[in-house]
Amino acid sequence: MTVMAESASDSRQLASNGDALYRFSSQALLAIVWTSSFIFGLYILANYAAAYFENDLLRWNNVLPEIYDPSQPQASIGIGLHFAAGGFILVLGGMQLIDSIRSNYPRVHHWTGRLYIFLSMVAAIGGLSFIAIKGTVGGLVMDIGFSLYGVLMFVAAVQTVRYAMAHQLLNHQAWAWRLYALAIGSWLYRMDYGLWLILSDWVGHTEEFNGWFDHIMAFLFYIPNLLIVELMIRARSQESSKRLRTTASVTMLGCGLLLIIATWGFARVAWLPAIADFLIS
Numbered sequence: 001m002t003v004m005a006e007s008a009s010d011s012r013q014l015a016s017n018g019d020a021l022y023r024f025s026s027q028a029l030l031a032i033v034w035t036s037s038f039i040f041g042l043y044i045l046a047n048y049a050a051a052y053f054e055n056d057l058l059r060w061n062n063v064l065p066e067i068y069d070p071s072q073p074q075a076s077i078g079i080g081l082h083f084a085a086g087g088f089i090l091v092l093g094g095m096q097l098i099d100s101i102r103s104n105y106p107r108v109h110h111w112t113g114r115l116y117i118f119l120s121m122v123a124a125i126g127g128l129s130f131i132a133i134k135g136t137v138g139g140l141v142m143d144i145g146f147s148l149y150g151v152l153m154f155v156a157a158v159q160t161v162r163y164a165m166a167h168q169l170l171n172h173q174a175w176a177w178r179l180y181a182l183a184i185g186s187w188l189y190r191m192d193y194g195l196w197l198i199l200s201d202w203v204g205h206t207e208e209f210n211g212w213f214d215h216i217m218a219f220l221f222y223i224p225n226l227l228i229v230e231l232m233i234r235a236r237s238q239e240s241s242k243r244l245r246t247t248a249s250v251t252m253l254g255c256g257l258l259l260i261i262a263t264w265g266f267a268r269v270a271w272l273p274a275i276a277d278f279l280i281s
Helices: 002-016 020-053 057-062 073-097 099-104 106-133 140-165 169-183 185-200 212-220 223-236 242-280
Strands: none
Touching (some): 020 185, 020 242, 057 073, 073 099, 073 106, 073 169, 073 185, 106 140, 106 169, 140 169, 140 212, 169 223, 185 212, 212 223
16 A cells, blocks of 8 residues: 555656646657657667678678677677667667556556666676677777766666666656666767767767767767756756756757757668668668
8 A cells, every 4th residue: 555655646746747848848859869769779770680681790890890800709799789689779768758658558568668678788788798808999988988888777777677666656767767868878879979070070089989089979978868867857856946947948958959950860861771771671
C-alpha cells in the first residue's frame, strides 16, 4: 500500500508540474531528438551491418580510423557489440519517454524498457572493453572521455531499472532522462563534428583525433546533454521558479531548432542514402 500510495503521489505531481511552455518545449525537443536519432540509429545499423554482411569490416574505419583491426579480434568484438547495441538503443530510447505509450501500453513500455536497459549495458561494456584492449585513436584524452561516458551510461542504466523496481516514479524518470541523454551521445558526436566542419573547416581537428577540438569533443558529446537534463529535472518540480522554467524552455527550444537544421543536412546527404542502399541491396 505504501508503494502504491507513493507511486500515485508521484504521478499526481508529474501531472501537475508543467506550464504550457515547459511542457511544449520538452515534448518538442524529445520528438526532434528521437526522430533524428532514430534515423541515425537506422543508419548505424545499415552501415555497419552492411559492412559485416559484405565481409568488408574495414569500412568501419571510415568514420573513426583504427576501429577495426583484424589482428585484435577481441577489440573488434567489443566495438561491434557497441555499434549494434548503440543502433538499437537509439531506435528504442525515445519510445520509453512517450507518455501515451507508458500510460496506454504499460507492458510494451516495460518489456521494451528491459531490452533498452540491457542493450545500454551491452553498449557501455562493449565500448569500455574496446578501450581497455586497444585504446582510442585519439590517445589518453579520448580514452578518459570515452571511458567516463561508458561508465556513466552503465550507472544510469542500473539506476533507471533500480528505481523502476522500487516504484519510485520521479527518480526512475530522472535517471531515464539521464540515460537517454547519454544514449544519444554517439548521434551527437557525429552531429557536433559535422556542424564544426561547416562552421570552421576543421579548425582544431587532426586525422589522429588529438587536436584541441578533438580533446574538447571527447567530453562535449555527453556532458552538455546531462546539464540540460539536470535543468529539466529541476524545472519539473512544482517548487521551481518561473525564471528557471522559462530558462529551461528557451534552452530546449533553441536546441530543437538547431537540431532540425542539422538533421535535415545529415539525413539528406548521408543517413537516408545509406539506409536506402542497404534496403535495396
